[in-house]
Amino acid sequence: MRQPILREKEFKQKKGLTYGKYYPTQGVVQIDPRQPERDRFDTTIHEIIHHFEEEFGVDIGEERVVEMAKVLTKAMFDGEGYRRVK
Numbered sequence: 856m857r858q859p860i861l862r863e864k865e866f867k868q869k870k871g872l873t874y875g876k877y878y879p880t881q882g883v884v885q886i887d888p889r890q891p892e893r894d895r896f897d898t899t900i901h902e903i904i905h906h907f908e909e910e911f912g913v914d915i916g917e918e919r920v921v922e923m924a925k926v927l928t929k930a931m932f933d934g935e936g937y938r939r940v941k
């Protein structure tokens with residue numbers, strides 16, 4: 856299992872708003888820093904779940920990825936109060 860590589864990048868926002876991207880070949884997660892902390896938490900988890908999909912060779916579908924990130928964010932960010940150290 857590769858460790859995902861997390862990087863910050865300000866995306867050009869065109870049509871839909873994009874705050875995170877995953878590049879499976881390199882295992883790179885890009886996060887746009889211009890989002891509230893809670894959104895950033897959700898986005899980061901979301902993209903890491905895509906990394907799991909890649910590493911395990913499964914496709915659980917975008918809806919499930921969204922749901923998993925939502926549940927984890929609620930449990931960890933809202934429930935346990937996890938925050939980034941700056």
Ligand SMILES: [Zn+2]
Binds near residue numbers: 901905917
């Ligand atoms: Zn996604």
